[in-house]
Amino acid sequence: MGNGEKMEDKQFELIEEPELFKNARNPQGELGDELLDWMAKNHENLAKWGVSHLNVTEDDFILDIGCGGGVNVERFLKMSCAKVCGLDYSALAVKRSVQLNQKAIDEGRCEILQGSVSDLPYEDNSFDIVTAFETIYFWPDIADDLKEVSRVLDDDGIFFICNEAVPKKDDERQRELIELLDMNIYSGDELEEYLRQAGFSDVLCILKEGPDSVTGKIITWLCVIAQK
Numbered sequence: 001m002g003n004g005e006k007m008e009d010k011q012f013e014l015i016e017e018p019e020l021f022k023n024a025r026n027p028q029g030e031l032g033d034e035l036l037d038w039m040a041k042n043h044e045n046l047a048k049w050g051v052s053h054l055n056v057t058e059d060d061f062i063l064d065i066g067c068g069g070g071v072n073v074e075r076f077l078k079m080s081c082a083k084v085c086g087l088d089y090s091a092l093a094v095k096r097s098v099q100l101n102q103k104a105i106d107e108g109r110c111e112i113l114q115g116s117v118s119d120l121p122y123e124d125n126s127f128d129i130v131t132a133f134e135t136i137y138f139w140p141d142i143a144d145d146l147k148e149v150s151r152v153l154d155d156d157g158i159f160f161i162c163n164e165a166v167p168k169k170d171d172e173r174q175r176e177l178i179e180l181l182d183m184n185i186y187s188g189d190e191l192e193e194y195l196r197q198a199g200f201s202d203v204l205c206i207l208k209e210g211p212d213s214v215t216g217k218i219i220t221w222l223c224v225i226a227q228k
């Protein structure tokens with residue numbers, strides 16, 4: 001990506017920038033910084049749409065797993081949630097999330113940690129809501145990782161997933177993406193099955209298909225709301 005080109009306009013071409021795009025899995029170095037900027041802008045409409053389905057209150061303790069540059073941590077802090085934690089296994093993502101949310105960290109309303117979803121550094125029943133925006137594709141063992149999410153959720157807690165990718169048969173771009181990023185793209189049905197196996201009860205899958213009202217791009221977005 002050269003000289004001041006606008007990252008946010010580069011949705012389709014990213015597949016031609018493999019070294020940059022690989023950072024979606026684990027942002028590192030200069031390219032990781034660039035991709036975190038790009039994701040902050042490009043995931044905004046998706047995140048806003050997803051969060052509009054989530055009932056968030058000022059009493060809530062929230063954990064955002066795979067928090068990237070911390071924009072969703074910031075979003076929940078602006079919604080006046082009691083405490084918002086962010087976790088990412090990328091040191092760069094943690095640094096960026098801390099920078100973005102420093103004031104709330106100083107006030108004791110926010111904590112950002114480096115760690116993996118597979119071994120969450122929190123006590124049992126710590127959170128009312130756990131969120132995962134654009135990250136479950138990379139989780140190493142979805143079945144066990146969902147059990148780990150359930151462990152840190154309060155007894156009637158909510159796990160929220162927000163993805164811009166659903167499986168598309170015969171989609172060459174998606175096939176290249178999966179190969180490049182070594183990722184798993186799940187359907188709502190697959191996620192529901194994994195969630196039930198991990199002990200979640202009510203599972204609601206919401207799909208948005210068609211042109212995005214803001215960008216006009218054809219999208220297929222999925223959010224999943226699961227109750228422990």
Ligand SMILES: C[S@@+](CC[C@H](N)C(=O)[O-])C[C@H]1O[C@@H](n2cnc3c(N)ncnc32)[C@H](O)[C@@H]1O
Nearest residue numbers: 026039066068088089090116117133134135138
């Ligand atoms: C595509 S980015 C999404 C970032 C942000 N949530 C957003 O929506 O813009 C995926 C993030 O998940 C993180 N991640 C991937 N696998 C992870 C894991 N096993 N544990 C913790 N974080 C992980 C990556 O480091 C990266 O920051």
